[in-house]
Amino acid sequence: MKRNMLLSIATAVLAITPAAFGNDSTLGITVGPEATFTTVASTTALTKSDTTFAAYSGTTPFSYKIRTSQSNGTGSITVQVTTFGTGGPAVADLAYTCTAPSSGIPCSSSTAASTTVATSVVGFGADAHSADTADSGSAVWTLQDRTGIKTGDYSSTATFTISAT
Numbered sequence: 001m002k003r004n005m006l007l008s009i010a011t012a013v014l015a016i017t018p019a020a021f022g023n024d025s026t027l028g029i030t031v032g033p034e035a036t037f038t039t040v041a042s043t044t045a046l047t048k049s050d051t052t053f054a055a056y057s058g059t060t061p062f063s064y065k066i067r068t069s070q071s072n073g074t075g076s077i078t079v080q081v082t083t084f085g086t087g088g089p090a091v092a093d094l095a096y097t098c099t100a101p102s103s104g105i106p107c108s109s110s111t112a113a114s115t116t117v118a119t120s121v122v123g124f125g126a127d128a129h130s131a132d133t134a135d136s137g138s139a140v141w142t143l144q145d146r147t148g149i150k151t152g153d154y155s156s157t158a159t160f161t162i163s164a165t
Helices: 002-021
Strands: 034-039 056-067 075-081 094-099 119-124 135-143 158-164
Touching: 034 158, 056 075, 056 158, 094 119, 119 135
Parallel strands: none
Antiparallel strands: 034 056, 056 135, 075 119, 075 158, 094 135
16 A cells, blocks of 8 residues: 555656756747859860851759748849950850749840849749759850851850849
């Protein structure tokens, strides 16, 4: 009897202890806009299928993750290029079109590349979300072949930037 009574008291004390000494904790988090960008190919070769002054072309694939603010968020992927060098192609002859999945709005038509301002590749509105594994898109380049270009190898650097608010 004494053992049962002692067991009952110990059980009651253990049952009361969590309630007497417990403390609830609320977890809080602020999730903000974020974006990350990765080019899939670090070099894009511009090539052409014939030698009769047809345009050169090439594709730069990329992947990105983005989240914009719910009510008034915006975001963008832009690109700015450097010159090809003396005697080489003119940046004025370089343009691109864009592809992107449903999380963004790709540039609507052929866009002239620029060395002075970053031009739009993909735009994002409020509450935009890419896939957790990333979304992908591409810049499809076209470079006019002009007779005044000196023979040789030329390169330009395309700097892509992503932002989200």
